[in-house]
Amino acid sequence: MNATELNKNVAPPPSDEDVITINKANKWYGNFHVLKDVDLTVRRGERIVICGPSGSGKSTLIRCLNRLEAYQTGEITVDGILLGDDIKNIEAVRREVCMVFQHFNLFPHMTVLENLTLAPIWVRKTSKKEAVELAMHYLERVRIGEQAHKYPGQLSGGQQQRVAIARSLCMQPKIMLFDEPTSALDPEMVKEVLDVMVELAKEGMTMLCVTHEMGFAKEVADRVVFMDAGEIVEMGEPREFFANPKSERTKLFLSQILSH
Amino acid sequence: MATSTQLPPGPSGTSSQRAIGWVRKNLFNSWFNSVLTILAIAFVVWIVPPIFEWAFVKATLTPSIEACRAVSGACWGFVNANLRLIIFGVYPYDEQWRPLLAMVILLGIIIASLASVKYPRLQKLVLPMWGLGIPAIAILMWGGILGLTYVQNSSWGGLPLTLILSTIGVVFAFPLGLLLALGRQSHMPAIKTISVVYIEVIRGVPLITVLFMASVMFPLFLPEGVSIDKLLRAQIGIILFTAAYLAEVFRGGLQAVPRGQFEAGDSLGLSYWQSMRLIILPQALRLVIPPTVNSFISMFKDTTLVVIIGLFDLLGGVKLALRSDPAWTKYYVEGYLFAAAIFFLICYSMARYSAYLEKELRKGERR
Ligand SMILES: Nc1ncnc2c1ncn2[C@@H]1O[C@H](COP(=O)(O)OP(=O)(O)OP(=O)(O)O)[C@@H](O)[C@H]1O
Ligand SMILES: [Mg+2]
Numbered sequence: 001m002n003a004t005e006l007n008k009n010v011a012p013p014p015s016d017e018d019v020i021t022i023n024k025a026n027k028w029y030g031n032f033h034v035l036k037d038v039d040l041t042v043r044r045g046e047r048i049v050i051c052g053p054s055g056s057g058k059s060t061l062i063r064c065l066n067r068l069e070a071y072q073t074g075e076i077t078v079d080g081i082l083l084g085d086d087i088k089n090i091e092a093v094r095r096e097v098c099m100v101f102q103h104f105n106l107f108p109h110m111t112v113l114e115n116l117t118l119a120p121i122w123v124r125k126t127s128k129k130e131a132v133e134l135a136m137h138y139l140e141r142v143r144i145g146e147q148a149h150k151y152p153g154q155l156s157g158g159q160q161q162r163v164a165i166a167r168s169l170c171m172q173p174k175i176m177l178f179d180e181p182t183s184a185l186d187p188e189m190v191k192e193v194l195d196v197m198v199e200l201a202k203e204g205m206t207m208l209c210v211t212h213e214m215g216f217a218k219e220v221a222d223r224v225v226f227m228d229a230g231e232i233v234e235m236g237e238p239r240e241f242f243a244n245p246k247s248e249r250t251k252l253f254l255s256q257i258l259s260h
Numbered sequence: 261m262a263t264s265t266q267l268p269p270g271p272s273g274t275s276s277q278r279a280i281g282w283v284r285k286n287l288f289n290s291w292f293n294s295v296l297t298i299l300a301i302a303f304v305v306w307i308v309p310p311i312f313e314w315a316f317v318k319a320t321l322t323p324s325i326e327a328c329r330a331v332s333g334a335c336w337g338f339v340n341a342n343l344r345l346i347i348f349g350v351y352p353y354d355e356q357w358r359p360l361l362a363m364v365i366l367l368g369i370i371i372a373s374l375a376s377v378k379y380p381r382l383q384k385l386v387l388p389m390w391g392l393g394i395p396a397i398a399i400l401m402w403g404g405i406l407g408l409t410y411v412q413n414s415s416w417g418g419l420p421l422t423l424i425l426s427t428i429g430v431v432f433a434f435p436l437g438l439l440l441a442l443g444r445q446s447h448m449p450a451i452k453t454i455s456v457v458y459i460e461v462i463r464g465v466p467l468i469t470v471l472f473m474a475s476v477m478f479p480l481f482l483p484e485g486v487s488i489d490k491l492l493r494a495q496i497g498i499i500l501f502t503a504a505y506l507a508e509v510f511r512g513g514l515q516a517v518p519r520g521q522f523e524a525g526d527s528l529g530l531s532y533w534q535s536m537r538l539i540i541l542p543q544a545l546r547l548v549i550p551p552t553v554n555s556f557i558s559m560f561k562d563t564t565l566v567v568i569i570g571l572f573d574l575l576g577g578v579k580l581a582l583r584s585d586p587a588w589t590k591y592y593v594e595g596y597l598f599a600a601a602i603f604f605l606i607c608y609s610m611a612r613y614s615a616y617l618e619k620e621l622r623k624g625e626r627r
Pocket of ligand 2: 058180
């Protein structure tokens with residue numbers, strides 16, 4: 001913590017401890033092989049950006065990490081807990097891992113504040129008062145405190161996504177997953193959401209983020225992972241990854257997204 | 261303004277000018293609409309005055325056969341003379357204050373529960389009210405304690421019976437329908453199959469058959485010596501029947517909630533039942549308020565079918581009154597109109613409440 005206070009612009013290096021290990025994970029939808037022998041190890045405090053063409057299995061991969069999707073063979077361990085069919089393990093993992101979705105998925109029938117306090121009260125069994133304090137704290141952090149009593153439908157897309165991030169933070173997760181958090185937003189709102197994510201990254205949160213925001217990748221990622229057709233084709237430290245992509249598929253992909 | 265009568269008067273015109281403008285714009289804007297308007301007016305002029313004359317001008321309220329014979333209009337005297345028989349059926353005459361009080365308590369609880377949407381302070385009282393109200397109603401209706409004489413439930417009747425059957429029907433069919441709807445979506449094959457078979461079988465037969473089965477067939481399956489009384493069997497029949505319909509209504513609502521809502525609940529670590537109760541059902545049920553109330557209205561009217569197994573509900577009460585004296589028999593129109601008016605009043609209130617509830621719940625959510 002102290003290091004970040006002193007130097008806000010430098011993200012702390014990840015620790016040596018592995019917090020997620022994916023070992024030869026395979027998944028099929030019927031006959032369709034979505035994930036092919038995926039291997040990936042994430043260290044605590046590491047920030048990973050996952051990119052790749054549409055349909056390459058990025059969403060599927062991160063959704064396997066909190067068991068929104070099941071995988072068929074291989075092994076995924078999150079924070080020391082083996083993710084399989086055991087419901088206890090699944091619940092334990094979900095308490096530590098939060099996900100931010102492309103379409104926010106806020107609860108439309110609850111106010112912003114109720115959206116934030118719901119899980120702490122029912123899952124963490126926090127008292128109502130504490131949950132509200134926590135919620136207000138994180139709402140201020142995403143710079144949206146004054147909207148606490150509105151309904152999600154009354155907010156802009158960018159504001160809704162920041163509420164969604166705050167909702168996840170209220171669970172004080174150890175790991176955060178982002179699935180294209182800015183791709184449903186109007187261009188002028190992308191920055192306000194990325195700013196919040198950059199701040200989080202610099203505080204040492206373990207993050208896995210599917211995104212095509214290459215600026216974000218360059219600024220905060222420790223590693224960029226490139227997926228294509230269900231495989232991890234290449235991964236590397238961002239400067240190296242963007243300057244000298246090794247595989248042809250990566251080169252092609254980068255030339256397509258960077259030409260815009 | 262005065263010179264150009266062709267122009268539709270603007271908002272600055274007098275109210276009569278505005279009315280003329282409205283009529284022209286809405287009722288006579290094409291020759292076809294003009295013809296329809298004129299036909300409709302002619303129909304109203306033709307039909308309304310005679311009805312009005314029959315029902316009010318030439319009618320009598322005097323509760324005697326002689327008075328009725330003397331007038332050419334409606335004989336409300338029939339209803340007046342037999343009011344207690346129609347409303348309370350064959351419940352012992354001297355004890356009829358008991359069903360009256362029970363009915364007042366029941367309506368009071370229902371109205372307070374419905375009003376709690378608007379007045380959150382009432383919400384804490386809803387459960388205790390039902391908890392105390394239902395035993396109180398049972399004691400009043402059955403008696404047998406507190407110095408009240410015992411009244412068999414086969415002599416319950418009239419409006420109290422209709423209200424009790426349908427209220428208890430709603431209270432039990434609602435949760436059962438919900439479980440069936442969830443069961444139908446379950447990933448567990450056994451639960452899914454049971455729910456689907458149940459829903460489809462019940463939906464495939466008329467209520468009258470269910471009631472017959474409940475009163476004739478059901479006892480055959482019970483072991484010797486065990487008997488469940490007729491009223492309870494009818495009540496169970498109504499619950500089972502309504503639940504199947506409600507299940508399908510709820511399923512529609514559940515399917516309309518986006519998948520992302522389930523995923524958000526899961527990813528926050530909520531359990532299945534927590535997600536259902538806190539996230540999914542509040543949204544799903546809100547979407548299906550109109551068809552749910554629709555089911556309640558049809559169930560309310562269907563309770564009249566208990567007549568076929570020998571219970572006298574409100575409609576049965578009218579029948580009893582008609583039979584009580586052969587002289588009254590020809591005034592069945594008045595009797596049934598009276599019952600229809602009561603049914604209409606209650607059903608229409610339900611419909612209005614449903615519209616109100618929808619509006620109330622949507623407040624704030626969207627601008
Ligand atoms: N429920 C499903 N059933 C069958 N196929 C599916 C299902 N969900 C995803 N797929 C397929 O799996 C593949 C990978 O999907 P996934 O959503 O992980 O891709 P993605 O990399 O996130 O793509 P995008 O950039 O478009 O979000 C796609 O080809 C998709 O069509
Ligand atoms: Mg995706």
